[in-house]
Amino acid sequence: MQTSNGLGREAVSKACAVLYRVALTVCLVALALGQSPRVYAASPDPSMVSKIDAATFEVVIPRAVDDPLTYEKPLPLDLLPYQERTDKYFSIGTAFAIGHNRYVTAGHVFLAAVGDLTGPPALRDASGRVYAIDKIEKFSLQQDFVMFSLKEQPNGDAALETNAKPSMNSVVYAVGNALGTGVVIRDGLYTSDTPEDENGRWKWMRFSAAASPGNSGGPLLDQNGKVIGVVLMKSPNENLNYALPIGEVLNASDSTAVMDKRESYELDIIEENQNGAFKAQFPLPTSYDDFSANYLKLLDRNSEDLLKALLQQQGKDLFPHGAGSNHILHDTPELSLFPELIVRNRSGQWVYSGRELNRVPLSGNGYVASGYVGHNFLTHLRRPDDMKAATFYNDPKQMMDLVLKTGYWTRQVGPEKVKIVSLGKPASDTTYTDNWQRRWKVFVWSLPYINAQMVVFALPTPDGYTIMMRMNPSVGTHDSMIDLKALTDFLNVDYGGTLAQWKDFLADKSLLPEVLKDARVDVDYGKHFRYTANNVTFGYPITLQPIDPDNLLAVGVGYYENHDKFALQTGVVQLRLNTTDPDRISIKRHIAPSADLDDNFKEGWGKLVHKQHPYDGVPYNDGDEMDIATVVDAPANNAPSELYTAFYATQGTHKPEEMKAKLDLLTQQLKVKSP
Known part of the structure; x- marks a missing residue:
């Protein structure tokens, strides 16, 4: 986002006065x-x-x-x-x-x-x-x-x-x-x-x-x-x-329109700014329409140049390459369905930023969870069960109508705030593929009464959408667009939903990110479940855990290096009976810690390598539930670069032999493949 000392686009934003941050409301200055x-x-x-x-x-x-x-x-x-x-x-x-x-x-x-x-x-x-x-x-x-x-x-x-x-x-x-x-x-x-x-x-x-x-x-x-x-x-x-x-x-x-002014560009993931000068000229006299077109073309190009220079200057230090990335790279995914930006904190460490601040329920088990990071409004929209997937993923008006049910967007009329319930059809509807090969739907809605536009980047997920959005004066739409495109590479998203939602999601190849393009979920309800991905395959019968359409499947994706390149790959696969039942199954991928990581990483890795508790295949009590876990196919040389674990948990207390039998059912069909 380009900043200035009070003229140009800053003046536009003052004139338009479209703000939302902590209160997550739209304040309109008439x-x-x-x-x-x-x-x-x-x-x-x-x-x-x-x-x-x-x-x-x-x-x-x-x-x-x-x-x-x-x-x-x-x-x-x-x-x-x-x-x-x-x-x-x-x-x-x-x-x-x-x-x-x-x-x-x-x-x-x-x-x-x-x-x-x-x-x-x-x-x-x-x-x-x-x-x-x-x-x-x-x-x-x-x-x-x-x-x-x-x-x-x-x-x-x-x-x-x-x-x-x-x-x-x-x-x-x-x-x-x-x-x-x-x-x-x-x-x-x-x-x-x-x-x-x-x-x-x-x-x-x-x-x-x-x-x-x-x-x-x-x-x-x-x-x-x-x-x-x-x-x-x-x-x-x-x-x-x-x-x-x-x-x-x-x-x-x-005879000449002159632009020669200091500018600064900032991006919400880092504290450093890119300073530069907006230097350009074009001939005068000219009509207002030609002036506007020339000015915006040059201004937008200047924003692009500043952003490009900022990313190039920070290139070697940006996640996942930069110093301070290893904590995220070597940790297992959080299985957070709420979107998080990966930002660099003041100590130079890359960390997840963003949390759910509010949740508004919708019909049919749907909801809109919201929060923000920097200038960005973040949303997790869960599709209502009574809304068909094909309609939901292909109707941006309907999607935005659901987001507006949060009630954050209002129009001030005198002393009264009137809720906006629909923005109508978007002014533009395009797509964007980020560097992780995730396919975003990009929408722009116009709000002419305040000369503003809503820019929305929506990433399809099995249960709905992960959304990153901004509202800005119309002249700032280009800056918001290039900002959000850059930020998609730093937005962390895991994938989750019911087995029924996963079936609909995987059936539409246009929605799938690269990390899930080969994923398969084969379900015979009441009998058998099987999950296949690029690096892991496993399945189990109903004797291990009930298999119903409402079972929850979550796939956590991590950032893994392969031949000096990084790619999103499956890091965790977890199945739960529902959101409240503690019974769950998970397969996790673990990466050997780098030398700069703290002792907690190294101690945890040592337990994995040597199959020590809790990875020794011995059941144990954890509060009101009983857990059991084991390391899968640990190499004999004790110097692996990655390991996988199988985990099973169920409520109550059970006999050790029953827990071991459950774990055996899970590991019998578990196969780990090199990605």
């Missing part, structure tokens, strides 16, 4: 709308007010007309102020005229509309008339301004004069569409200059006149009503605001 009376807290000479008023405009974007979403009830739009519920536009900032058909606003105001789902930005005057943008004449990302023309000129063609050499400590007026409530003029002093942060290429003007978010792009005037700067941002640490000197706008190139 933008106040224009066409309100002009208010003046402090004004220049009254004779100048009408001229300032005529030359200052709101920057607006169209409000969504069609809404693809469905809500739990009709939206109570009557709770909104009259102006807000009747206005066809969102107000996002301020612009002003400085000559015949020459208009200026802040770059980040203009970029807030790039990639918008509802239409291009426009200017609106005090009477409510809207004017379409014609050509982009000047643009600087780092100086944060844009100059443009309109397709149709407002009556009177009013414009403000400029003053490129204002006096320090003089009275100034900040003019802007403060908080979207109409144009406001507020007074203060031009207090000082400060160099821009990167290398002092120009100086920002600092002033004490009050400025609100909607002031962005408005003019900073001297006491004679002449433009001396473009209002851009607030100071983070003091009660001062910043403007770009108007001389920088007047002297800028009128």
Whole structure:
């Protein structure tokens, strides 16, 4: 994910304000709308007010007309102020005229509309008339301004004069569409200059006149009503605001859009960032549509380059190759059906991160379990038993409708939050295969009313889906897409479900990851069960354990090295009668510990090699259950690189010979193969 110092995409996210983290809710910051009376807290000479008023405009974007979403009830739009519920536009900032058909606003105001789902930005005057943008004449990302023309000129063609050499400590007026409530003029002093942060290429003007978010792009005037700067941002640490000197706008190139700005890229699995510069140009003047297309193309390419550089720089240290990977590589899979990201902690160790924080039950034994890691919303969706697999895996609307039953996604209407119950059909439906050869379904849903999109990566599993998703302003969809593609290689997923669900899942080859493409589950209910994978085969009769459609089969996959390459392979196979019964069978694969692992690994490995307790084939009590385990085909040289164990557990207390007979039934058909 690309980050910045407050302009560009960060400004877009502020304008759109689509957030979800700890509370796992969607908070929508409504933008106040224009066409309100002009208010003046402090004004220049009254004779100048009408001229300032005529030359200052709101920057607006169209409000969504069609809404693809469905809500739990009709939206109570009557709770909104009259102006807000009747206005066809969102107000996002301020612009002003400085000559015949020459208009200026802040770059980040203009970029807030790039990639918008509802239409291009426009200017609106005090009477409510809207004017379409014609050509982009000047643009600087780092100086944060844009100059443009309109397709149709407002009556009177009013414009403000400029003053490129204002006096320090003089009275100034900040003019802007403060908080979207109409144009406001507020007074203060031009207090000082400060160099821009990167290398002092120009100086920002600092002033004490009050400025609100909607002031962005408005003019900073001297006491004679002449433009001396473009209002851009607030100071983070003091009660001062910043403007770009108007001389920088007047002297800028009128033939080239310039991007030359420091950027930083971060990925949720590591703390290190990739720093770089967004440097690019393209010719001006150009239409708004061509400007948007060129800018987004270059911005997206820059994001891709930064992510690629970050992954290359960290390449030798990334899981599973990097130092600190051995704990996961040499441990048996956790059999966690909830998704986990593999992240590097501060001590340099790669660890599993992510846990279930909430679970919402669905009909037919289904549920939606949810949590998050970093910017990523993680979900395990269990398919309801009464929902056919073919329909479930091929209907993204139905899948997302189930996820929305968590109730986390709402639309704020005045003081009320109304639950979103459906996003409709996705705007895009594609697939992606990660480096572990797992096949993801990738969906993007649009939420036009907040200019946002939901990006969803859904991995089919026997019992439903493992899901990783983000909500972002529409301009950020590309960044979310490349981020999530990169993160799929670090998402740990085990596979589980009932025997009936496994039958449906394995029958659809388009759903299967490479690790399960050769897996077979042969079941004769009430008689016999058999599981076959690339490295292990076993089976057992009903005399060992009941065999029913509701039995739970879990396959834990691990990361195993083979000829200097890593691949996902079966690490654990476990069968349980159900979620509550302790009776279970498991076959586990164990890897010899590396030299850097702690004594717990080495001690456990020693017990395996020498068939010591609990792997000696002797039953033992563990709480309210009795267990028995043995090592399968341990080599005689006592220096194996991997070993397999067979384990059986049942509730209550049983005779030793009965437990040994059970274990014998399991091991009789157990065969280990080289992967």
